[in-house]
Amino acid sequence: MDPARCSTRAGADRAPRARPRRVERALAHRPFARLLAIFAANGIAAAIPSATVLFFVADVLQAEHRAGLFLVLYFLAAAASLPLWVAIAHRIGKLPAWLGSMLLACVVFAWAALLKAGDLGAFAAICVLSGIAFGADLALPPALLADLLARAPTSGQARAGAWFGWWNFVTKANLALAAGLALPLLAWLGYAPGERSPAALDALRTVYALLPVALKCIAIALLWRWRTTLAGDAVAASVRRSPSP
Numbered sequence: 001m002d003p004a005r006c007s008t009r010a011g012a013d014r015a016p017r018a019r020p021r022r023v024e025r026a027l028a029h030r031p032f033a034r035l036l037a038i039f040a041a042n043g044i045a046a047a048i049p050s051a052t053v054l055f056f057v058a059d060v061l062q063a064e065h066r067a068g069l070f071l072v073l074y075f076l077a078a079a080a081s082l083p084l085w086v087a088i089a090h091r092i093g094k095l096p097a098w099l100g101s102m103l104l105a106c107v108v109f110a111w112a113a114l115l116k117a118g119d120l121g122a123f124a125a126i127c128v129l130s131g132i133a134f135g136a137d138l139a140l141p142p143a144l145l146a147d148l149l150a151r152a153p154t155s156g157q158a159r160a161g162a163w164f165g166w167w168n169f170v171t172k173a174n175l176a177l178a179a180g181l182a183l184p185l186l187a188w189l190g191y192a193p194g195e196r197s198p199a200a201l202d203a204l205r206t207v208y209a210l211l212p213v214a215l216k217c218i219a220i221a222l223l224w225r226w227r228t229t230l231a232g233d234a235v236a237a238s239v240r241r242s243p244s245p
Contacts (some may be wrong), residue, residue: 031148031226032163038222039141040170042102045215046137047178049109049130052186052208059196060204062117070127077131078138085136094140094147099223101136106216108133113209142167182207 027033049056053071058064089097108129115122145167149160186192189203 027166032145034222034226035141035144035148036166036170038219038226039167040174041215041222042137042141042219043171043174044178044181045105045212045219046134047174048182048212048215049208050175051179051182052204055186055191055193055204056112056208057123059194060115060117060201060208061119061123062196063120066120070123073124073127074131074134077128078134081132081135082139084132085139089140089143094144095223095227098136098140098144099220099227101133101140102216102220102223105130105133106213106220109209109213109216113205115205182211185211 027036054064054067057067057070085097085101088100108126112123112126115126145163149163186203186207189200189206191200191203191207
């Protein structure tokens with residue numbers, strides 16, 4: 001048998017097994033695994049209101065015809081806030097800026113839990129403020145990931161592919177997990193679309209507003225621990241001092 005052909009075949013046999021090991025090793029990198037956990041908790045918190053906002057507008061605010069307007073306000077505020085978060089990150093660092101956006105989101109959604117029918121102006125303000133907070137989620141986590149990748153040892157295309165593969169997986173999983181968590185929980189608490197009894201509306205307020213606050217608090221705690229764990233490390237220093245997302 002031709003030795004060259006055998007060598008080529010052996011290399012081809014080894015290549016498929018090398019890729020899964022690279023993917024597995026991605027999660028063995030502790031700073032990346034912790035950042036991914038923060039991103040997941042924060043992402044599910046942000047996705048739950050998206051999965052339940054139409055119910056909230058229709059049954060709590062009783063303004064189903066205004067749902068489109070509220071969504072437009074939210075996404076316009078998120079897009080318009082991107083330069084603001086870039087400027088804030090340039091001044092204080094990406095990690096503290098992201099932490100501040102999470103705190104803003106907690107305050108805003110705690111306010112949403114107090115709304116009742118007809119509070120349209122207050123909800124419009126909540127949409128704008130929560131959209132601004134969401135702008136940080138769009139800009140800062142990917143920038144932190146890029147900084148971490150650039151300064152991690154033995155970085156390269158293989159590591160970048162594995163890290164961004166996990167990142168994209170979690171991005172998509174967040175949406176599914178949010179719906180899979182929020183909708184059954186609403187049913188278990190006694191809410192069904194169109195139900196406007198006090199108990200049902202309280203259940204809807206809890207899931208729409210307070211559950212995201214709880215998840216954001218988990219993300220804040222994880223982010224703070226990640227920050228203090230990396231304090232003094234070269235990766236943390238470069239992440240905090242890098243000029244822009």
